[in-house]
Amino acid sequence: MTKIIIIGGGFAGINLAEKLGNKEGLSVTLVDRNNYNFFPPLLYQVATGYLEASNISYPFRKLLRKMKNISFRQGEFERVIPAENKIVLSTGELQYDCLVFATGAETNYFGMENVKQHAKPMKTINDALELRNHFFQQLEKATLVEDDQARNKLLTVVIAGGGPTGVEVSGMLAEMKKYVIPKDYPELTGHGYESHIYLVDGGTKVLAPMSEKSQEETYKDLTEMGVEIKFNMQVKDYINDTVYFANGETIQTETLVWAAGVTASVFEGIPAKSYGRGRRLLVNEYNQVQDLPNVYAIGDTCLQLTDKNFPEGHPQVAQVAMQQGKNLARNFVAMGKGDPLKPFAYADKGSLAIIGRNKAVADLPKPNIHLGGFIAWVIWVFVHIASLINYRNRLRTMYNWTGAYFTRDQSLRMIIRPSKK
C-alpha cells in the first residue's frame, strides 16, 4: 500500500485527491488548515455581501466521504524530514511514501510591515468575511459623522492591484455605491457627501495577463461605473490611514484592500536550492521536486519550466492547478502498475474576469478571440457555476445571484464575528 500525503485541499490538492479516490494500492491523507474547501474566484463576492461563505465552501469530510482510501486530517504544516519520509503537522506526525505540496500561495506584502498590519487581504474566507464586516461598519460609522472630511475618508476605498481580484472588487463596490447605498443609507446622499473607489497599480494596465482588448474594455467599463483607476502608483507605505505612493502622492483612507500580489510558502526541511522565482518549488515535468524524488509540488506553489509553451513557468491560476492535480493522480496510478508516466503540458482554455452586472471580459485561445460585455458575462456565470464543487453550492449561488441580478441588490451585509472567549 503506497501512502500518499497531500498538504492542501485547494484546486490542486482536491483534484489530485478525487482522482485517487478508490484506486487500488493507494492510501491517501489530505491535510488542510481548514476543515473545508472553498472557491477563491468568488471570494470577492463574499467580501461585498453578494454571496454567503457557505455558498462557496464545503466540508472536506463530506466531499471525500465516498472514497474509502482517502482520509482527512485538519492541521497546519510545520516541517518535513525528507530523510525519514516524515512530516510534522500542528496536529501530529505522519509517515509517507509520497508527499505532495499543494499549498497554494499567500498574500505578498513585499516586505511592507505596515501594509501587512493594516491593509485588508483577500485570500481566504476569513479575509473576505472580515472585509465584509469592515465595509458595513464603515458605512454605519459614516452615517454618524458630521464633518465632511472625516466622513469622506470613511467612504474612500483604495484597492491595490489591477489584476482580476482588484478589478472584481472595485466593480462590485461601484455597483453597491450606485444601487445599494442610496436606498439604504439616505444619510449618505446629498450635498457634502463624497466617496471614492480608487483602483491603483504600479504598472500601466489592468488585467495585465489578458489581451489588450480585454484590458481596454475593462478600463473603460470600470471608469464609467465610477472607479478611479490610477497607474504608476506603487504603494510604499500605509500609516495613520494614509497610503503613500512611490511617486510622492498620498490618499487618505481607512480601507486599503491588498490584492497586489501573491507569494508561495517556504517549507522548513526543504533545502533552499529547491526554490525558484517567487519562492515556488522547482519541479520537473512530472511535478517532482528536484533532488527529492518522492516529494512533489503542484499548483501555485510550484514552478515548472519544462512545458514548451510556458518555458518561464505557468501563471498561478486555477486551471493550471486543477490540471496538474489530475495529471499527478494519473501518474501515481501509472506508477503502481509500472506504466509510463505522462509529462505535464498545460492546456490553456482561456481567461475570464467579471467587471460588473452584465459585464465581463473573456479571452479564448482557440480560436484566438476576445469577447466582452454580456456574452462574456454569460460564459463567466456558466463557468463559475459549473466549477463550484457541489450541487448545493451551485443551487445556493444561483439563488443568491438571481436575487441580486434582478434587484441590483444584496442582503448579506450582517456584521458578524463569532465571539471566541
Add this chain to the structure above:
Amino acid sequence: MTKIIIIGGGFAGINLAEKLGNKEGLSVTLVDRNNYNFFPPLLYQVATGYLEASNISYPFRKLLRKMKNISFRQGEFERVIPAENKIVLSTGELQYDCLVFATGAETNYFGMENVKQHAKPMKTINDALELRNHFFQQLEKATLVEDDQARNKLLTVVIAGGGPTGVEVSGMLAEMKKYVIPKDYPELTGHGYESHIYLVDGGTKVLAPMSEKSQEETYKDLTEMGVEIKFNMQVKDYINDTVYFANGETIQTETLVWAAGVTASVFEGIPAKSYGRGRRLLVNEYNQVQDLPNVYAIGDTCLQLTDKNFPEGHPQVAQVAMQQGKNLARNFVAMGKGDPLKPFAYADKGSLAIIGRNKAVADLPKPNIHLGGFIAWVIWVFVHIASLINYRNRLRTMYNWTGAYFTRDQSLRMIIRPSKK
C-alpha cells in the same frame, strides 16, 4: 412631530417599528447593537450547522427601507437622563419625546463566574456560530486522540437547562451523532469510542412551561434518541473541564452549553424601584414604566402585572413581545389623535418545541389540546417559516431544511472566524 426612540430591534422592537411605519406625525429611530435583526427560535439550528446565520437574519436598513419616518442607528445603550429626555449611546446622544426599551434578555449565569467564562451561551448569532465552530473543532480534535478517556471527554456535551433551547440543541446533537458522524468521522466509530449528550436541569421536568403530555413525550423521545436526561442536577461550578453539581456529582466535558436562564438588563439612569422580578422593568397596562410617563418597556425586558390572565407577569416568549410591540404602536398612533388607549392583554396562541426530525410537541390553548409527533412537527415548520422576517429567509431556510430532511444531513459545518487584526 413626536420623536420616538426604540432601543432594540428584536421581536418587540421590530413589530413596534413596522406598525409605526409611515404613520403621520411620528418620527422613529430604531437603535440596535447589531445592524441586523435575527430570529432566535432557530439559533440552535445555526449552532448545529443545519442553517446558515444569513437564513435567519436580515439587515435593519433593508427591512425599514420603505418607511420614510423610520431611521436606523447602530449603537449600544449607555445611559438615559429622563429629566432631560436624553439618551446616550456608544455612537452619540439623542433627544426623545418617547423612549421604548425593547432590549430583550441576556444569558443568566446566576453569579457563577467560571460558568460565564467557560460555558457556551446560545443567545446571539455570534454565540451560535462560535458554538458551531466549537462542536466541529472538538470532532476534528477527537479524531486525532488515541487515549480513550481523553477522546471521550472531547465527545461529551453537557447542556444545562431543560427548557425549549436545551431540548432543541440536545435533539439536534443526537441526530448528528446518529446520522452524520458515522458517515464523516469513521475514526470515531468502533470499539473504545463513547460519546454522551447530557441534558441536565435543576428541576424535575423538561419543558416546564408546557403541558404534562408534552413533557412526557419529549422525555421519552429524547431518551430514545440517545440523550441522557438528568434531573435535580443544578450546576454549581465549571472548572478544569469539570461540571460540578449541587448534589456532589461531576461530569467531565470541554463543552458546557448554557441554556439555563435569562435575565433582563439594568439601565443606567432608571431608578432601582422601577425594576421587578428578574430585573424586568415594571410597567402598567399601557407598557409605561412606572413614574416615568414617557418611558416604555416591551417584550422580555418588561414585567406587566395588569393582565388578568397573567397576574404574575407574562412568560418571556416571542408571542408576548410581538403583541406588546403592536399594541404599543396602536397606542402611539391613538395618542397622536387623542383616541383612547388600549390596555394590553396577551392572547396565548400556544407553545411549540421541536425535538428532532419529524418530532415536535405543541400545546394549543383553544381548544385545550396537546399534539405530538409528526403533526406537531408540521405545525412547527409552518409557524417558523411563516415567522421568518423576509421571503428570502423563508426560501433559503426551506431549501436548507429540505436538503437536511431528505439526506438526514447538514453541510454548514465550516469552522470560520473572520480574522480581525
